Amino acid sequence: MSTEGLLDALAADLKPVRRRSPVRDAMPILLIVAIELLLITALGGLRGDLSGAMGRPAFWWKLASFGLLAAVGARTTMSSLHPVGSPRRGLRWSFLLIGAALLVGWALDQAGAGRPGDLAARLVWREGLFCMSAITLLSIPPIVAIALLLRRDAATDRGGTALAAGITGAACGTFLFTWHCPHDDPLYIVVWYGLAAVCVALFARLLLPRLIRW
Amino acid sequence: MSVFPFSRPESGAVPSSRAASMKPRAEDEWGPLMAAAQAGHGGAYRRLLGEIRDWLVGYYARRLPPAMVEDAVQDTLIAIHAKRHTYDPARPFRPWLAAVARYKWIDRLRTMARDMAEPLPEDVATGDHESAVTSATVLRDLMGQLKPAQAEVIRLVKLEGFSIEEASARTGQSGSLVKVNIHRGLAKLAAMVGGKDGVD
Numbered sequence: 001m002s003t004e005g006l007l008d009a010l011a012a013d014l015k016p017v018r019r020r021s022p023v024r025d026a027m028p029i030l031l032i033v034a035i036e037l038l039l040i041t042a043l044g045g046l047r048g049d050l051s052g053a054m055g056r057p058a059f060w061w062k063l064a065s066f067g068l069l070a071a072v073g074a075r076t077t078m079s080s081l082h083p084v085g086s087p088r089r090g091l092r093w094s095f096l097l098i099g100a101a102l103l104v105g106w107a108l109d110q111a112g113a114g115r116p117g118d119l120a121a122r123l124v125w126r127e128g129l130f131c132m133s134a135i136t137l138l139s140i141p142p143i144v145a146i147a148l149l150l151r152r153d154a155a156t157d158r159g160g161t162a163l164a165a166g167i168t169g170a171a172c173g174t175f176l177f178t179w180h181c182p183h184d185d186p187l188y189i190v191v192w193y194g195l196a197a198v199c200v201a202l203f204a205r206l207l208l209p210r211l212i213r214w
Numbered sequence: 215m216s217v218f219p220f221s222r223p224e225s226g227a228v229p230s231s232r233a234a235s236m237k238p239r240a241e242d243e244w245g246p247l248m249a250a251a252q253a254g255h256g257g258a259y260r261r262l263l264g265e266i267r268d269w270l271v272g273y274y275a276r277r278l279p280p281a282m283v284e285d286a287v288q289d290t291l292i293a294i295h296a297k298r299h300t301y302d303p304a305r306p307f308r309p310w311l312a313a314v315a316r317y318k319w320i321d322r323l324r325t326m327a328r329d330m331a332e333p334l335p336e337d338v339a340t341g342d343h344e345s346a347v348t349s350a351t352v353l354r355d356l357m358g359q360l361k362p363a364q365a366e367v368i369r370l371v372k373l374e375g376f377s378i379e380e381a382s383a384r385t386g387q388s389g390s391l392v393k394v395n396i397h398r399g400l401a402k403l404a405a406m407v408g409g410k411d412g413v414d
Contacts, residue, residue, distance in 0.1 A: 003287060006288050006291060006292070007263045007264060010292070014251060014256050014259050015254060018299060019301070019303075081300070082300040083297070083310055084313045153297070154293075154300045213321070
């Protein structure tokens with residue numbers, strides 16, 4: 001087809017479109033996280049010692065770290081869904097936030113928030129593997145929602161955007177799991193939650209760019 | 215400018231001291247035309263596409279072999295049509311257009327570099343510039359960053375039209391090594407272009 005013919009065909013095919021809105025784009029993700037949290041609550045999945053845990057700094061460190069990372073990741077992803085947007089600055093903020101969270105976790109550990117015992121007693125690998133699996137499962141719905149957004153919109157830095165999406169999904173999964181998991185040992189959190197988040201983020205980074213090519 | 219730390223600064227702003235002396239350019243009307251097109255105004259859209267087409271022809275003529283320009287222009291126009299909902303009329307149109315054009319250009323470079331992985335028979339003539347990667351103007355700036363062996367064979371085969379055998383004879387590299395160096399050099403060029411801003 002000649003270019004002139006193509007122009008005529010495109011103009012003839014024109015339909016009104018609704019402009020993308022970052023706030024509207026973020027709503028499905030918020031909704032999914034809220035639904036997952038409601039399901040955890042409804043199925044009796046909240047940690048049994050929640051009221052006691054809320055009196056401990058380590059619980060708030062977990063919640064705030066993953067909640068903030070999810071918010072920063074989502075903001076980064078939303079801002080890179082149009083051709084002029086870039087996730088690079090937001091990704092730098094995400095990594096800074098992760099570094100800050102690790103520092104705070106280390107400080108809490110030094111202050112005695114860790115579980116007594118040797119490494120094996122602190123890491124409890126059987127429970128750790130369960131935590132990894134649960135976090136991965138909880139991360140899937142937010143990542144699927146983000147992937148659908150990515151396919152509809154026009155990210156030009158597919159690798160960076162995919163990584164931001166992975167960080168967002170992983171942070172959502174860990175944030176949700178925080179409400180269930182009774183472990184507050186910073187070493188346990190960094191190892192098992194961290195491993196789960198890294199796996200989810202890397203998987204998204206590898207898979208999503210192929211799916212969102214336009 | 216947004217207060218969030220992630221937003222990029224507005225581009226395309228004109229210093230106020232110059233604004234009064236500049237006559238309006240056709241490109242300044244593209245934003246309102248696209249806004250009208252988003253609302254379904256076919257006439258505005260057809261006019262916009264025609265003017266964008268001319269801009270895209272100039273853009274790709276500086277970056278691709280002549281035989282690939284029309285294909286790239288059509289590909290980009292289709293992408294603009296499919297993703298027009300991502301344009302924000304509160305922002306300048308040209309950076310949006312340039313970003314789409316650049317994205318499709320890099321995607322095309324990557325596809326071409328990937329396609330070169332297919333083995334060619336030794337007797338296939340490669341003086342065909344239709345498979346060359348980019349125009350010499352942009353390439354020469356980037357090729358200085360390649361390994362000398364890669365840059366040399368890309369220059370001989372893609373810019374000066376020598377065959378693989380002739381490039382092999384001139385450089386002392388085997389025919390297979392010439393092909394490998396061309397493939398790797400093109401892939402690295404695509405990666406470098408992908409990491410650059412404002413290649414326009």
